[in-house]
Amino acid sequence: MEPKTKVRWVDEKRVYVETPQGDDFIVGFQNESLYQCQRQTKWFQVDKFLASLFDKYYKGDASVIMGEINRQMLINNVGLIFSYYSFDKESVSKERVRIGQRIRELREAKGMDAKHLAFYADIDAANLCRIESGKYSVGLDILSKIGYALGMKVDFVEPKH
Template sequence: MATEFKSKAIVIDDKIVEVFAPDGEIFSLLTRIGMYTNEETRRYELHLVEYVFDKNFSEDKEIMANTIWRDLMLNGITFMGLSSGDRQGERTRIGNKIREIREVKGIEAKDLAKLANVDAANLSRIEKGKYSVGLDILSRIAFVLGHQIDIVPTQM
């Protein structure tokens, strides 16, 4: 396959392939692609994985994961599992903080969504850590809550 993809899949070992999604997030795929002795077959399947990730890339990681599962199976890629990405912890932490601030201030989720001009379903996914929120949306939510986004050192 001569096609170049935004996603990049690499074999880590016999059972793991890491996929760098277009936004730089890293997903691990439990598959046997690394066990193939035929390099051409290995490259072909890695390109199929890259194609599937490019085709299904979304800021909504829950939808993205579901469509990737389906399309990997439809394209004949044998796999047993897919990680939630290496940024899931941060999405969850940020979403929990937004919910916590909103609840302390006594603001209903639907009202926050309306004031921040965010779809209520997306706000719910953000609060649950299932949506990779962009800086513009995060800034609007923070402003409505009376906060600002700040760069602070990670607490160790």
């Protein structure tokens, strides 16, 4: 059965969690090992396992993330949750993560690594990584450069509700 909670990798150490209750979190792991394991093996799906734990234990109280959910990850030898951040529905950070994820998706679909995209967009590679991970807000000028380098146009869209 597919979990109701949605979990997507933001970068090698963090996942974005959307619960059926409408709460959103960034959950951080200690290092990149869980991400690497998931990429290298089809049967080890950390995101799906974490989603199933959120489905089972999360009922609106975020304390279960570092409590029972983290405990279940340790019991099952999956890993350790190092940190989490809760989003307000109107949070600008949530939008930064969404934009960063989309840039990464488009870049990977074109078969580009971050260094090449940064070079073609004429921006700093470290800043591109921060944008993709949702740590930096991207202005229209930089977004236009990234879009041009990816062969995409920047368009204004209606917000998701």
